[in-house]
Amino acid sequence: MTFFSMIGFTAPWLLVGLFALPLLWILLRAVPPAPIRRVFPGVALLLGLNDETVQADRTPWWLLLLRALVMAGLIIGLAGPIVNPAPKGQNLSKLLVVLEGSWADASDWEAQQLAALEVVQQSGNQGRPVAFLQLTAPQKDLVFSAASEAARAIKAAEPNAWLPKRNWQGQFDSLGDFDTHWLASPLDWPGRDRLVRDLLRHGSVEVAMSRSSPIGLLPVRAAAQGIEISAVRMAAGQAQGVVVDILGLDPSGVERRLQSAEMGFSAQDLRATTTVDLPLEMRNRISRLVVAGHKSAAAVRLTDDRIQRPEIAILTGETSDREGLILFAPDHYLTQALSPVADLIDGTLDDVLLANPDAIILADVAKVASKEALADWVAEGGTLLRFAGPRLAAAQFEAQTRDPLLPVKLRAGGRTVGGAMSWGAPKTLQSFEIDTPFYGLPVPDEVTVTAQVLAEPGPDLASHVIARLSDGTPLVTRRQLGQGQVVLFHVTANTEWSNLPISGLFVSMLERLSVIGSAANFEPESLAGSTWQLVQQMDGAGELRRVGDRAGIAGAELAQAAISAQTPAGLYQGQDRRWARNILSEDSQLTPARWPDEVRLLGQDQARSHRLGAWFLALALCFLIADVVASLWLSGRLRGGVLAAVTGALLTSISPENALAQMSQDRA
Incomplete structure (x- = not known):
């Protein structure tokens, strides 16, 4: 059974019109002045005639009451009467109204504010003290006060771009017993279950969940000819299309829509991905991506330097026209791996340094010109990637000194670990250690090494090794130089000493070293x-x-x-x-919230507010129709065809069979 606590009105000032009903009664009851009597001899000719039209000398009281009810129904109906349900639960003296106020509430924030204000108004009419709590902007000390104070705080609240994260242990111990009305987003977040348990210890908890379905954008990746966009949603079940607007700055600095991308979720998918082809100049102007029709911080993806294609210079030290087989060229496989995702720069080392690229690669370069300038460039944040080879091995044999642009000191000559001139078999790779940038990458068994340059043993050698062969010898070493890094692959960049350059692992290793992309620039x-x-x-x-x-x-x-x-x-x-810091990361998921059985979810079985304005207007219309019929009957005009029409209309609304019978009788 539903119990109602109060009746309210959307326009209560119209009820003032009810005080005018007595005046209407007096006006309708007013009797006109008596006529002056005159003797007219011709009246004798009218004696004996019957007057079929009867005019009452005074309006009957019941007709006046009917007309007063018509006016009262109109006034009350236009005033917007609302019957509010009485809250269930323990109905304690105090009520805590909770809004999460995160980005998951932004799309439905206005509706949640109105619902919270309605709850506060009901509690104020009941005389209950109310406190308001926004979980993303919590107060240090909650105070239960008049409903007007909570209403002002609710109106001033705004959603924030983070989820509630706070230890609520002991937060409510000093507040005693109270009920909680929680207007929640559909999204789960850490600490929510603990907060629910804390609130249940103080009283009943009822939750009104938002019907929004959030969608978030994942990190944007640079593709060969554009960008790769990925989105994630909270729940599967039906196919869904999403439009993403790509915004960027025009030459005048005004943000405009550069292009739109469409992607689709299948019925079972929670993640969707699409690739958008964009010219390099346009991609470098992207400022943010926005999911059309979704108002939340997760549906916006800010961009930074990571979305731009890196500029990479590959230097081999060769001055010939590269005659011979192209597959044996020192830079062939580097060019094939980097050209789809980077802009390659040609020129001498001095020219390359002036261009200030993101990375410089030296493929078997023994003697480096402008060594000091290159070292300064690395110290300012550049990445220098070097590959060994016959020239580098020979140079070490001659000099027997450590190159300052090498991460470790190299042993003279090289090492052959497989082939016709070696007793050993080609070496495979060890699994990458946890403190290396390659940790987590799978190591294919088919990647082998037949020759390499060796690092000179030393007390600090282990701290510079980031990849090893199966026998423990260093394969890749690295050393920090100022803000930049110097990395050495102890094998060639072609297939002369190893098949690593033609494996998929090679590209992944370049990504981890910030040669492809610059994601590692924002690692701790x-x-x-x-x-x-x-x-x-x-x-x-x-x-x-x-x-x-x-x-x-x-x-x-x-x-x-x-x-x-x-x-x-x-x-x-x-x-x-x-640096653009966004809401979601690459592995983010949107998990729907689950609530304990003790929490009452306001859903289909909820006693809702009832608006009675239409019913009062309909009742006033019925009274008005009855007034018209009564007035015609009193005047003697409700006869013949008028009476039959009214009767037929009533019978038609009640029973079709009765209506047909009535029409047959009328014809007879």
Whole structure:
């Protein structure tokens, strides 16, 4: 059984019209003045005639009451009466209204605010103290006060671009017993179950879940001819199409839509991916991607330097016209691996340094010109990737000194571990260790090494080795030089000493070394010593807002910090780099919330508010029809055809068979 706690009105000021009903009664009951009597001899001729039209000298009281009911029904109906249900549960004296206020609520935020205000108004009419809590902007001390205070706080609340993350243990111990009305997003988040258990210890908890279905954008990847866009949704079950708008800056600095991309979720998929072809110039101007029709920070993806195609220079030291087999050229496989995802730069080392590329690759280059300039470029953040070969091995044999642009000192000559002139078999690769950038990459059994240059043993050699052969000898070594790094593959860049360059592992290793893309530039180990300043902060709806002066954040700390009020999503600036921190990462999933059985979910069985305005207007219309019929009957006009028409209409609305019978009688 449903119990109703109160009756409200959307326009209560119209009820003032009810006070005018007595005046209407007086006006209708007013009697006109008596006529002046005159003697007229011709009246005798009218004696004996019957007057078929009867006019009452005074309006009957019941007709006046009927007309008063018509006016009352119109006034009450236009005032918008609403019958609100009484809340279920323990009905304790205090009520806590909870809004999560995260990016998952942004698309339905206005509706949640209105629902929260309605609950607060009902509690205020019952005289219950109310407190308001936004989980993404919690108060230190909750206070139960008048409903008007909570209403003002709800109206001023805005969704934030992070999920609730806080230890709620002991937060409500001093508040005593209270009921909780929680307006929740459909998304699960860490700590929600613990918060529910804490609230259940103080009273009943009822949850009104939003009907929104969030969609988020995952990191954007640079493709061969454009970008790769991926999106994730919360629940499967039906096919769904998504449109992503690609926004960028025009030459005047105004953000415009550059292109739109369409992707589709199948009925079973939670993730969708599409590739968009974009010219290099257009891709470098992309500022953000937005899922059309979805208002949340997760549906917006800010871009930074990582989306741009890196510029890479490959130098071999050869001055000939490369006569001979192209497959044996030192840079052939490097060019094949890098050209789809990077812009390759040609020229001498001096020309390349002026272009300031993202990486420089030396394929079996023994003598480096402009060595000091190259070292300065690496120290400022560049990546130098070197490959061994016969020339590098011969140079070490002659010089027997360590090159400052090599990560380790090399042993003179080389090592042959397989082939016709060796007793041993080709060596395979060890699994990558956990503290190396290659950790997690699968090692194919078919990758083998037949020759290599060896590193000179030393006390610090192990700290520079990031890949080994099966017998433990170094295959790849690395050393930090200032803000940059120097990496050496102890094999050739072609298939002369190894088949590594023609394997898929080779491309993955280049990605991990930041040669392809620049994702590693924002890893904690690459951000040591850097400081980042937040310049634009993203709100819960995905809009960017300028921020004032804020303290800088250490790069290593920022890379490991989650999105929160202290480290929000947005654009960060550090020296000559931009860093876009977004809501979702590559492995993010949108998990729907699950609630304990003790929580009452407000759904189809919920006693809802009833609007009675239409019923009162319909009742007033019925009374008006009855007034018209009664007035015709009193005046003697409700006869013959009029009476038959009214009767036929009534019979038609009641029973078709009776209506047909009535029509037959009328014809007879």
